[in-house]
Amino acid sequence: MTKEIIKGIYTPNVVPFHDDHRINEGELRRYVSWLIDKGVTGLYPNGSTGEFIRLSFEERLRVVEIIADETKGRVPILAGAAEPNIAMVLEACKRYADLGCRAVSVTGPYYFKVSQQSIEHYFRELAAKSPIDLVLYNIPQFSNEISLEVVKRLASDCPRIVGIKDSSRDMPRFMDTLNEVKPLRPDFSCLIGTEEILLPVLMMGADGGTIATSGVAPEAVMKLYNSFLKGDLAEAKRIQFKLLELIKTMFAAGNFPEGFREGVNLRGFNTGRGPQPMSPHEMEHFNAISTKLACLLTECGFQEAAKSCQAAKPDVAAMLARINKRVP
Amino acid sequence: MTKEIIKGIYTPNVVPFHDDHRINEGELRRYVSWLIDKGVTGLYPNGSTGEFIRLSFEERLRVVEIIADETKGRVPILAGAAEPNIAMVLEACKRYADLGCRAVSVTGPYYFKVSQQSIEHYFRELAAKSPIDLVLYNIPQFSNEISLEVVKRLASDCPRIVGIKDSSRDMPRFMDTLNEVKPLRPDFSCLIGTEEILLPVLMMGADGGTIATSGVAPEAVMKLYNSFLKGDLAEAKRIQFKLLELIKTMFAAGNFPEGFREGVNLRGFNTGRGPQPMSPHEMEHFNAISTKLACLLTECGFQEAAKSCQAAKPDVAAMLARINKRVP
């Protein structure tokens, strides 16, 4: 009994918080259901957008538990399981398997620099012991790179490892991945995590992507994807370019993933602020970006954002009060 | 009287040398004519592949002189003019204008780190004084990056600057370039210098590229480009993927651009070796790669390479003797 290749658009969710720093379970449920209603292929909790690194182990488990419970099997879940050591990764794997997730994704080790040999050995150990399919998560900006040579050997030898999510922003490498891994293992899923090049990689043979923008504008990203599937490249291209400014604006908000969280906010969810505070001066910039973002979203036809677009002068004092209250 | 936008495939030539380190003018002429016969859109001397940095000023001028003389206007020439200071860049510009080149390309300053403001000021000065069109050459691996913000301001303000050749390997940035520069200046040429992603950027709207592989396999690269122009994306895609291994092998030879030079060698030209010697141990690796390269080229149907593919055991001693003689 073989499982299907992982394909399509998986949405990395931001985590909504209460002002007292607890996960806002109600909003997380409402948000996840909204994403499913909008047609995203699957969900991707505990990725970088989900700030796994800033949550406790228990909070990470809880996020997946809530999402699995809310999803009730309507869409597949790819759950981030980049825990600090092998034992904890495997503990998370077991939990996510029990919750019915489709697979887990695991970054290369972070903080310390680790050799490619150690990284390969690390994933082989995980593959040998995991009760659930694994997706390699390559994000060399933040954690140790998983080299293409290692990916090829793991894809050849480890049936448990079923794909790679590549957020390296390195399209030449992704081209090589398609060219060198697919012939070894046609069912190895090649997913992109770099939104700016979603359409180019789809056109070259990618299986899909984990696209943070699909958490803010799921309608647009799914329209891009579905246009691509139908062969309407002109329409897909038009949307891809239109998304670029949105993406850039959310990155420009500073303190990733706050811009993406704000995008979700502007779509009508009460996300609160993330665990990493910004300085008052950064908040001024953030608020200006938020207004710009609201206007971009309004232009895209998302009427929820319209009132924030009109509010040309955001109440900085009130927002600062809100942010300051948020800090523990 | 306005000039047409620069588009198509420009071929960066390697420079053939005699054993005594002088430029091999005869082979350079023969090589250039062969490239033109194979249908490349234009020529691109004194880029990184042409090792401008390892030649003297006089040699750089001479390379363009030879190529212009041999070309006799059959194809346009985009000449690298990344000289050490503004006065010398302008001297080169004047010479290349007199030789009838279409434009010159200039990198950001190299060696020292220079601010984006200084880089912008540098190009504004060049644009104000140059008698020939300028193309920005972005290659942050080797010289100071030219940021997209600077590119946008220069494109808006300086008619003399007519395009960018981007070798940064950064496709998200190239997407942003297309999205943000083209609306400001539709005739601003966006050329890619990263061979692995030629087709993806063409599909997204690039005007062409400076593609080192087109100096080794011009038939294949031009077929890719022409297939793209005819709308045969399947064929273009097939070729793009086929080229990946060739590109990777030439990079794997070490000591860029020696692998590309060897490719030209295997196509039947006597290129000699470049100015930067390799160690004997590296030469062994190089020779193994050369054999692999010969076999790849033979597979592509380039029969000149066949005999080097059959030579499974290259005569290392002879080649070392040759390389050692080459070093001054």
Add this chain to the structure above:
Amino acid sequence: MTKEIIKGIYTPNVVPFHDDHRINEGELRRYVSWLIDKGVTGLYPNGSTGEFIRLSFEERLRVVEIIADETKGRVPILAGAAEPNIAMVLEACKRYADLGCRAVSVTGPYYFKVSQQSIEHYFRELAAKSPIDLVLYNIPQFSNEISLEVVKRLASDCPRIVGIKDSSRDMPRFMDTLNEVKPLRPDFSCLIGTEEILLPVLMMGADGGTIATSGVAPEAVMKLYNSFLKGDLAEAKRIQFKLLELIKTMFAAGNFPEGFREGVNLRGFNTGRGPQPMSPHEMEHFNAISTKLACLLTECGFQEAAKSCQAAKPDVAAMLARINKRVP
């Protein structure tokens, strides 16, 4: 009632593990008491050498609990508290204050890139809420750099922040730190975390260091420090140079801090292996380095290491069996 400036040599301990991955409390206690007996100034648990990032939150708390209990106030403890978010850092601070630690050290946020403004804001929040003194831990190799400008502002404004431990390996920066922070706040402790330059920075005015090598050869490091205090620079210099090869060998073992852990092993403690496994091929290299390390330690007069030095042919199979059993 003001506390004294933190000075002297603080020893970052490796954490000994049982084969089943649990912390080996008995050996940790025995090791810590041995370090105190050898005369180290203080202890520094949960630093990079203590692999805080690879432990669970509970294990990190437990490590400090064990050490505080074993130390019984004989030496001060500087406890690493680089937790994933402000709430967890403060929770750790409270625990370590209750345990009688002298101060905690906190790195800049890791994984994500964070702006200097956010980092400053982060430490201001911590300083405002922490019940225990804070030491900034600058280690830009692994976590976001804390810029000197931020250090200066924090030192000026936050009495709770009492020092910096700098592991950046950047001596020019450390010189600037001494020159610019000390005049603002003479009691601000400037500690080095780069063993290779301990004596140079002491000579220039550093207050001490957190020196991983003092966990392996505390006699030598303390002799260096005490020679420096007595004004015997020649002897201090001799020891500093002698330590360089030892340090380099421990780094050369790969997979930091395994070389340092092995050094502790060779001094007679059963440290087990760390949470990050090495490949079998890396283990071969590791074993060769271990033998070299044993010989270096024997040369230094540490007789416990002598038998491992004589063992010219380490039993790789046995060691691999051991390491493999260790992996969960």
Add this chain to the structure above:
Amino acid sequence: MTKEIIKGIYTPNVVPFHDDHRINEGELRRYVSWLIDKGVTGLYPNGSTGEFIRLSFEERLRVVEIIADETKGRVPILAGAAEPNIAMVLEACKRYADLGCRAVSVTGPYYFKVSQQSIEHYFRELAAKSPIDLVLYNIPQFSNEISLEVVKRLASDCPRIVGIKDSSRDMPRFMDTLNEVKPLRPDFSCLIGTEEILLPVLMMGADGGTIATSGVAPEAVMKLYNSFLKGDLAEAKRIQFKLLELIKTMFAAGNFPEGFREGVNLRGFNTGRGPQPMSPHEMEHFNAISTKLACLLTECGFQEAAKSCQAAKPDVAAMLARINKRVP
């Protein structure tokens, strides 16, 4: 007949220019004689401070010719010869040998990334053919690093290579260099190029340094050096710290080495501006820094700078006019 080890303080000169971009020979001569009068050990033309990379080959040769002629053997000359290829390096070596220079210094190849094996091979070739002693110039910020392993092999095998000038800012590496190269070759000169750590490395055994600040405040740097030689570490330390702000200010001027050139200006020489222009906005910042620099120099007792310190409001318009005229 063996030559003495290179030791002491070598001063890298900035190059004064006329407004029309030609080298100002008169000021260069006057400046060099002033430096010799102030007691610097030797001169170091065509280093990074001398902007070798921004001059033509002929200008580089001319700079050394002028300096050698002016020096007339009063002090030794270490001449930068980092030319684009081996043939040109050797041509420069021959010229500098004929001019009576003590040695030449050569960086690793720049622009392209080159392997350590190729770099080693490159220096072996140079050592075999050069008619003058060679000093390795390690400055990985701008050119390929020369690894310590390569330095050790070259020091062991090549009598022509007599030292290393290390500007990497990496003090741990410099410690290792002293520890590992000196025993192999006691007469191998270990010179620092990082001004901020001159005294620390002298105390640890360095032979001297190439110190750009000694081109601006030769009195202070030579007093530091001579205090060190006399064993007056307290005085040497006092000066080293005093120099830090001066150094930082000159770096802060932007567009290295413009701050150092301005320092020479303020000492009473007409240096003009360098080949790399700054933007008008950067010039405003530069002028503010220049005033600060003047005041620092005045504080040091250099009365020539006093009038520029008093000029609290520099005439930006006039200076911009000057800078703009300067650009070719």
